[in-house]
Amino acid sequence: MRLIQNMSTIAEYPTSECPSSRVIKIAVIGGSGVGKTALVVRFLTRRFIGDYERNAGNLYSREVQIDNEQVAIQVQDTPGVNVSGNAPGCFNHVTCSIQWADAIVLVYSVTDQCSFDLIGQLHQLVVRTHSDRSSMPPVILLANKADLLHVRRVDAQQGPLLAAALGCCFYEVSASEDYSQVHGAFHRLCRDLAKQQPPSLPSSGSGAATSTTPSTTTTSEKRRSPLIPRPKSPNMQDLKRRFKQALSAKVRTVTSV
Numbered sequence: 521m522r523l524i525q526n527m528s529t530i531a532e533y534p535t536s537e538c539p540s541s542r543v544i545k546i547a548v549i550g551g552s553g554v555g556k557t558a559l560v561v562r563f564l565t566r567r568f569i570g571d572y573e574r575n576a577g578n579l580y581s582r583e584v585q586i587d588n589e590q591v592a593i594q595v596q597d598t599p600g601v602n603v604s605g606n607a608p609g610c611f612n613h614v615t616c617s618i619q620w621a622d623a624i625v626l627v628y629s630v631t632d633q634c635s636f637d638l639i640g641q642l643h644q645l646v647v648r649t650h651s652d653r654s655s656m657p658p659v660i661l662l663a664n665k666a667d668l669l670h671v672r673r674v675d676a677q678q679g680p681l682l683a684a685a686l687g688c689c690f691y692e693v694s695a696s697e698d699y700s701q702v703h704g705a706f707h708r709l710c711r712d713l714a715k716q717q718p719p720s721l722p723s724s725g726s727g728a729a730t731s732t733t734p735s736t737t738t739t740s741e742k743r744r745s746p747l748i749p750r751p752k753s754p755n756m757q758d759l760k761r762r763f764k765q766a767l768s769a770k771v772r773t774v775t776s777v
């Protein structure tokens with residue numbers, strides 16, 4: 521029960537009610553099962569939760585302190601992309617999330633060579649999606665599941681080489697074992713973004729995605745089309761339900777031992 525209450529600290533703010541002057545939007549993209557949800561939840565709550573249903577795309581928000589400034593972070597978790605091809609809805613969601621975001625986190629798992637091979641294509645998608653803009657959003661590359669050494673399939677050198685080729689920062693992390701690595705990667709991205717964006721007035725409605733009042737939009741929002749739909753509405757009920765499921769599964773395991 522306490523855990524579930526703590527989850528409410530991932531607060532959601534319709535942007536009009538957001539107390540922060542700055543809103544940072546991050547999209548997390550990668551292959552299926554690479555640990556995108558685990559990473560997002562780890563960053564936002566410090567907790568690792570092992571059991572997730574396949575993610576259809578949830579938006580998480582919370583307030584964090586960056587360089588003595590209160591910043592609202594919105595993180596869009598996107599459906600996993602498959603090498604074998606996804607339903608068009610998945611690509612629409614991913615593309616939409618890329619359009620919406622101020623920064624992109626590309627994720628692969630060190631246990632899954634296919635997820636590594638996908639990164640080049642996903643980076644291309646980011647480049648194409650932002651081709652009409654003057655600048656690319658900052659991108660970082662995360663190699664997740666570093667704790668699973670015995671089933672590693674992607675060499676440790678491959679990640680940094682790919683990141684250098686793509687011109688982005690690289691972090692090898694483990695959502696399950698090490699909070700500080702995960703926090704370090706996301707926090708650095710937020711700091712870089714916060715430096716780029718001047719503090720702005722709270723934006724209207726649900727942000728860039730649905731803004732129809734250019735006079736109140738932020739600098740980063742001005743770059744974006746008002747026609748871009750917001751990827752997917754926040755769904756805390758869904759997250760709390762998953763939390764309950766994970767907890768009751770653990771209780772069942774304990775009582776059956």
Ligand SMILES: Nc1nc2c(ncn2[C@@H]2O[C@H](COP(=O)(O)OP(=O)(O)OP(=O)(O)O)[C@@H](O)[C@H]2O)c(=O)[nH]1
Nearest residue numbers: 552553554555556557558570575600665694695696
């Ligand atoms: N050992 C280990 N397992 C992890 C790690 N991160 C995630 N997992 C596990 O990997 C599985 C998939 O994690 P998710 O966070 O659901 O992955 P996802 O990328 O959101 O998956 P989709 O929603 O299907 O695309 C879960 O069983 C997690 O417990 C990690 O760092 N180490």
